[in-house]
Amino acid sequence: MMHLIFTGVESTFKSSLAKAIGDALSREVCGEYAREYLDELDPKPSMHPFPKEHFEAIAQGQLLAQKNYGYYEEGQQIFDTDGLTLAIWGSDKFGVEDTQWLAPGGASFYLLCAPTNTYTEDKYRIDGRRREELHQKFMDLLEELGRPYLILREPIFEDRLYEALRIIKELGA
Numbered sequence: 224m225m226h227l228i229f230t231g232v233e234s235t236f237k238s239s240l241a242k243a244i245g246d247a248l249s250r251e252v253c254g255e256y257a258r259e260y261l262d263e264l265d266p267k268p269s270m271h272p273f274p275k276e277h278f279e280a281i282a283q284g285q286l287l288a289q290k291n292y293g294y295y296e297e298g299q300q301i302f303d304t305d306g307l308t309l310a311i312w313g314s315d316k317f318g319v320e321d322t323q324w325l326a327p328g329g330a331s332f333y334l335l336c337a338p339t340n341t342y343t344e345d346k347y348r349i350d351g352r353r354r355e356e357l358h359q360k361f362m363d364l365l366e367e368l369g370r371p372y373l374i375l376r377e378p379i380f381e382d383r384l385y386e387a388l389r390i391i392k393e394l395g396a
Contacts, residue, residue: 225330225396226294228302230365230372232357233348235336236380241303243384244391252301253292256285261347270349275317282309286323294328299396307333307370311360325368332394333372334387335361340378 227244229237238255245252260281261267268274285306292300306324313319338354350357365372373390377383 224297224299225332225394226298226300226302226328227391227396228305228307228331228333229336230304230307230333231336231361232338232354233350234342234345234354235338235340236375236383237336238303239380240334240336240375240384240387241301244387245301247388248299248301248391250299250301251292252303253288253294255303256288257281257304258347260284267346270347273316273349278313278317282313282321282324285309289328295326297329302331307361307364307368311357311364315357315360327368327370331370332396333365333370334390335365335372335374336383337374337376339376340380340383 229241231237238258241252241254244250260277264277268277285304289295289302289305292302294300294302294305305328306326309324310320313321313324338358342351342354344351375383375386375390377386
């Protein structure tokens with residue numbers, strides 16, 4: 224039994240994949256807290272530069288959501304991102320690090336979504352031109368932490384979904 228965590232840079236199908244895999248496997252999905260938080264704000268903050276106080280609130284909310292979905296326990300939940308994203312975002316945008324962002328959860332496997340698909344603009348996305356650079360940071364951090372992962376590379380959503388399902392089946396997850 225292991226959690227599945229979809230991670231990677233923006234606009235790489237993470238949320239759509241997490242939901243589709245959750246439906247296919249009848250598992251709970253812990254969504255990305257950042258979108259939920261930003262959708263509730265009125266007025267919306269500027270994304271250039273993004274206010275640090277909003278990042279801090281998102282980080283707290285993400286960690287709480289993870290806890291509530293059993294991230295730190297054995298289980299079979301699916302996570303649309305986790306503290307790894309917070310660590311890269313915090314370091315990249317604010318030069319801050321927090322050890323709780325990288326605290327290991329229960330047995331987990333990461334599905335790192337590569338930026339091989341066409342980028343889609345979105346009101347919350349700001350790093351479309353840096354996807355390769357940031358993807359490398361995800362790989363480097365996963366390696367440094369010794370977290371198990373495979374990269375999803377298919378450029379079309381349906382193909383990437385099939386690729387993820389094949390990997391999950393091979394893992395016995």
